[in-house]
Amino acid sequence: MTIHxxxxxxxxxxxxxxxxxxxxxxxxxxxxASTIADTAEYGILRIVCAEPMRxxxxxxxxxxxxxxxxxxxxxxxxxxxxxxDVIKLFSQAGISIxxxxxFLMRGKGILVFRTNNTDLARKTIAENNLPYxxxxxxxxxx
Amino acid sequence: MIWNPNKECxxxxxxxxxxxxxxxxxxxxxxxxxxxxxxxxxxxxxxxxDIQTIEDITKLPFTTKKDLRDNYPFGLQAxxxxxxxxIHASSGTTGNPTIVGYTRKDIGVWSECxxxxxxxxxxxxxxxxxxxxxxxxxxxxxxxxxxxEHIGASVIPASTxxxxxxxxxxxxxxxxxxxxxxxxxxxxxxxxxxxxxRKEDLKLRVGAFGAEPWTEKMRQEIESRLxxxxxxxxxxxxxxxxxxxxxxxxxxxxxxxEDHFYPEVINPVTLEPLPLGQTGELVFTTLTKEGMxxxxxRTRDLCSLMPGTCDCGRTEVRMGRIQGxxxxxxxxxxxxxxxxxxxxxxxxxxEFAPRYLLVVDRVNNLDTLQVQVELREEVFTSTFDTxxxxxxxxxxxxxxxxxxxxxxxxxxxxxxxxxxxxQGKSAHVIDKRKL
Ligand SMILES: [Zn+2]
Numbered sequence: 001m002t003i004h005x006x007x008x009x010x011x012x013x014x015x016x017x018x019x020x021x022x023x024x025x026x027x028x029x030x031x032x033a034s035t036i037a038d039t040a041e042y043g044i045l046r047i048v049c050a051e052p053m054r055x056x057x058x059x060x061x062x063x064x065x066x067x068x069x070x071x072x073x074x075x076x077x078x079x080x081x082x083x084x085d086v087i088k089l090f091s092q093a094g095i096s097i098x099x100x101x102x103f104l105m106r107g108k109g110i111l112v113f114r115t116n117n118t119d120l121a122r123k124t125i126a127e128n129n130l131p132y133x134x135x136x137x138x139x140x141x142x
Numbered sequence: 143m144i145w146n147p148n149k150e151c152x153x154x155x156x157x158x159x160x161x162x163x164x165x166x167x168x169x170x171x172x173x174x175x176x177x178x179x180x181x182x183x184x185x186x187x188x189x190x191x192d193i194q195t196i197e198d199i200t201k202l203p204f205t206t207k208k209d210l211r212d213n214y215p216f217g218l219q220a221x222x223x224x225x226x227x228x229i230h231a232s233s234g235t236t237g238n239p240t241i242v243g244y245t246r247k248d249i250g251v252w253s254e255c256x257x258x259x260x261x262x263x264x265x266x267x268x269x270x271x272x273x274x275x276x277x278x279x280x281x282x283x284x285x286x287x288x289x290x291e292h293i294g295a296s297v298i299p300a301s302t303x304x305x306x307x308x309x310x311x312x313x314x315x316x317x318x319x320x321x322x323x324x325x326x327x328x329x330x331x332x333x334x335x336x337x338x339x340r341k342e343d344l345k346l347r348v349g350a351f352g353a354e355p356w357t358e359k360m361r362q363e364i365e366s367r368l369x370x371x372x373x374x375x376x377x378x379x380x381x382x383x384x385x386x387x388x389x390x391x392x393x394x395x396x397x398x399x400e401d402h403f404y405p406e407v408i409n410p411v412t413l414e415p416l417p418l419g420q421t422g423e424l425v426f427t428t429l430t431k432e433g434m435x436x437x438x439x440r441t442r443d444l445c446s447l448m449p450g451t452c453d454c455g456r457t458e459v460r461m462g463r464i465q466g467x468x469x470x471x472x473x474x475x476x477x478x479x480x481x482x483x484x485x486x487x488x489x490x491x492x493e494f495a496p497r498y499l500l501v502v503d504r505v506n507n508l509d510t511l512q513v514q515v516e517l518r519e520e521v522f523t524s525t526f527d528t529x530x531x532x533x534x535x536x537x538x539x540x541x542x543x544x545x546x547x548x549x550x551x552x553x554x555x556x557x558x559x560x561x562x563x564x565q566g567k568s569a570h571v572i573d574k575r576k577l
Contacts, residue, residue, distance in 0.1 A: 007527030065557040067522035
């Protein structure tokens with residue numbers, strides 16, 4: 001029910017981001033979504049891509065500081081308020097969200113989030129029949 | 143076991159009185175026999191009679207390595223050549239070696255101190271003991287050798303080199319004790335692996351290691367691979383050689399034979415003596431030496447003297463591990479900072495690789511210190527994916543540094559492999575201040 005997201009530690013100086021992107025290019029792995037959470041000194045670059053396990057290996061080989069995080073990727077209805085409705089379900093279940101971001105894939109809104117309470121999140125998704133993206137979908141959709 | 147309880151366990155008052163008496167005598171002796179010291183003391187308007195108690199030692203001048211070099215070869219020798227029965231020479235990286243002559247009495251004191259060390263390690267006359275320090279101009283080999291003979295154990299003068307033959311002897315003769323450098327001990331372990339000799343095949347039980355800095359981690363590795371208990375042995379040829387201080391079974395600092403070698407710890411910049419427990423430069427005065435006595439010799443070794451008494455029963459003061467060299471000291475906002483302090487903090491946190499860089503600068507007339515540390519691969523787990531996780535790690539390191547250094551440092555986390563591997567100590571520091 002979860003997918004692997006790459007979390008990459010980068011220092012906020014020129015050349016660090018391009019090194020990561022070049023590594024993806026080298027490995028011929030397509031990016032699907034990326035977002036960056038940063039402070040003055042560092043950034044955590046979060047990437048959803050095709051073949052995340054292989055991407056992680058390739059980035060490590062290129063000397064990039066990368067971790068794999070388990071995140072949920074839910075498919076949203078293309079209408080106003082759909083994200084709010086989904087988040088509300090989790091909040092009612094008492095699940096706190098560590099971070100969240102959205103992107104479009106094949107015209108569909110995708111909501112990515114990580115929580116510290118993965119088991120409860122799984123249960124909530126199952127109970128509410130929420131459509132989610134599985135890891136296998138990534139390669140196919142990219 | 144204690145070799146000489148009368149000296150090793152004497153009350154502190156009694157020892158101070160003895161030290162004071164001996165200090166007076168040695169000052170009088172060098173005043174009359176070493177022109178270098180006579181001139182120094184005269185310049186400072188000090189007469190031997192001004193030195194009566196051990197506290198008076200702070201009135202005396204220091205001696206440096208440079209003084210020894212400048213007076214090469216025999217300028218600091220106090221005894222006439224006819225009284226000298228042995229001469230050692232320590233290799234210097236530049237210029238002249240340091241020449242140290244010993245009288246028969248000096249060799250006796252050295253053997254006595256070495257016997258104290260060995261006995262504290264648990265070595266007895268029943269042991270077969272291999273001395274694998276280099277024999278020759280270096281003080282290690284012969285220094286340890288005489289101590290082993292003095293306690294009546296059987297000494298194997300193995301020296302260094304021919305490790306395979308040495309291992310064969312260790313196995314076939316059932317050698318129980320070993321004195322060498324910690325790195326040679328590890329080399330022995332590697333050679334054992336190569337030859338297929340297991341530690342169970344050997345009877346080794348005690349190791350006396352010194353002559354180079356070593357860490358607790360090295361100790362654990364040596365002990366597990368050689369199957370012995372290892373003890374620190376400290377010394378320097380300018381003072382005597384190995385036997386200046388030694389670990390007892392408590393292994394909480396090294397006892398100094400302070401009735402012969404009086405230790406002080408000073409601030410290496412102001413040269414002021416520091417209170418017990420504070421880290422600074424270690425200074426020794428030889429209280430009984432005849433051949434080449436030295437007053438307040440600056441070792442350049444940084445360490446602290448430990449307050450309190452030891453559970454082993456000895457009252458001799460203990461010194462902590464050598465933390466670095468005083469030449470490496472930085473003064474930042476008036477505070478003395480040693481790269482080794484930063485190193486100890488970095489090594490204490492499993493998140494960091496043992497690589498770091500201190501960047502010192504001056505911004506608006508204020509010194510700044512930045513500490514760059516390298517993250518280990520293992521840090522990058524699924525939860526290390528938020529700025530909060532990074533901040534938390536950064537803050538924990540900054541707090542530890544502050545408590546150890548007494549000044550705030552700006553922490554800069556670096557990705558694995560991004561700090562260049564350093565060659566030597568100085569490579570850990572970039573000082574951008576233009577003073
Ligand atoms: Zn003790």
